[in-house]
Amino acid sequence: MTHLIDQLSEALAIAASDDVDQPEHARAFSQWMGFRHHGNITILAGLGDAAMAPNGAVRESKHAAVLGYACHLDPGFQAAFVDALNWLQQRSFFVPGRPLAFEVDGIALLGVALGISKLPAAKAKESASWLRNLLAKQPAPGSPGDWNDALIASASELVGQSMSTMTADLRTALAERLGTPASEEDKEAAWTLIAERRGRNDGMTRAATQQIALHFLLKNSTSIRPGAIMVEQVVNLLEGLSAGLRHWTWEDKPRTPNSAIARWQIENEYHVQNLLWAVLAPVFTDIDDEEWLKSLGHHKPRADFAVPSLDLIIEAKFLRAGKTAFSKVIEEVAADASTYLQELSPYRHIVVVIWDDIARTEDHSELRKGLLKIRGIRGAIIVPRPAKMGRAAC
Known part of the structure; x- marks a missing residue:
């Protein structure tokens, strides 16, 4: 069983590794998700620097998302994120006849929500209200929801609007990254999702999420289950x-009158x-x-x-x-x-x-x-x- 779990960890690490052929905001998400585990902001900082450059017609919503992920880890990106956020707020969304883009892009919406969570109180409150209104116009998710629906749900929860389409592996990973709650039911469901490699076709972002969720589960398991424990949990036990x-x-001195x-x-x-x-x-x-x-x-x-x-x-x-x-x-x-x-x-x-x-x-x-x-x-x-x-x- 240990061999199988080690192989699973290795497979997730490979699938979650940075891929320059992926969109910038997907790469930013994966780097942000893995930061607490790996502690390296170099790639995300580089993506953030690149996202500050575009202006005018070449500016895209994914640049704002990248800056949101970067801002969440490094306040040095806050001014650039606010500028990109102001640009986003001036745009129109869900326009009839125009293809949907940012408004249904879960990775982009989550990046912006994370950036908003790091802004000063007044700006954060106003921006969160704007994003809630945008998210409220979302088309109804499929049944069951897909990975993009789960990411949209996570963005919604960050701005105070609960949705039911969050996947257990994402909720568990966010418990590691943000300290948000994850129930025992979520943890059990996350174990199953990860062990069965469900979502492996969702690419780098889902792999990065499951890698961090697995780290959380091993570190915080309330019981040691034969066949499910990994060496990392033994280390955590002995570190105590x-x-x-x-x-x-x-x-x-003696604790009782009759003892030495x-x-x-x-x-x-x-x-x-x-x-x-x-x-x-x-x-x-x-x-x-x-x-x-x-x-x-x-x-x-x-x-x-x-x-x-x-x-x-x-x-x-x-x-x-x-x-x-x-x-x-x-x-x-x-x-x-x-x-x-x-x-x-x-x-x-x-x-x-x-x-x-x-x-x-x-x-x-x-x-x-x-x-x-x-x-x-x-x-x-x-x-x-x-x-x-x-x-x-x-």
Whole structure:
């Protein structure tokens, strides 16, 4: 199942990649949709710069849409978007005998709605009212509605006018991008849409939407379902270890008259493994501890934990004091990865969990970056020793 979900993620990433042969506003939508996940505005900024140039007869509604997407991420595009919006508001729409264009273009309408949402209050209120009036004149959507109908519905909701044709994958993606609500029913329906690759004929924009919706579902799933969980969710679970240690037993005095002072000390790698087992064993019924792997000559490697259903190995490390501790642990993990992920190994992914015994949190970012560069490492979780546990820094 993990292979299938990984293949699905890869297929969506390929289908969502920027395509210069697509209309500018479609490219802008896809870049905007993926921004929170990828954090790169370069292509969208370039599209925004290009959309500011046309004037007069060569100006098109798609230029205003591009600027709306750009404005939503970068206030530097706001003045250009307002100028394009004013131009749009002076035009006539739904004119008898004239082909429909902007007024039924879901990608363009959503881009303008997003731009409006970032304007100062007075201008935003006036512009939202104008767009609501325009959207109210929409032809009745088909049954069931198509992808364009879903995009129009999302634009309508942004300006306070609810429509019933929003697709579950789009609503879920917008929950990731905008923090808007997505019900459990929406999430379940989105899983089905994405898993069955429905909408794959809708091109780059639908793929970008489903890619972000899938990211949201994996990150925010309220339950871990066998066969549906991905490695990313395991990483999210383990990233909560530090927060979970808030109630870790570490007493200065007995809690009851009949008990002794208790302190659950973490002194070595075996203790870290015990902590991980307590977290993982109730979740993964197929987890194995101290899994023996395929022999390398006379060497028979042994992983800390293996989850066969996810093709995943989880390794625990204990980081002690010392100037070379960080480089040493990177070397150890690199060696582990080359051993555990050898040819014909049933495992494809490694998540490493490191207990930093003297809490050098200022160095964690660089350590994490170094670990994630190693082939096969899907997650690097660094847990600093809590301050209450009282280890003096070295």
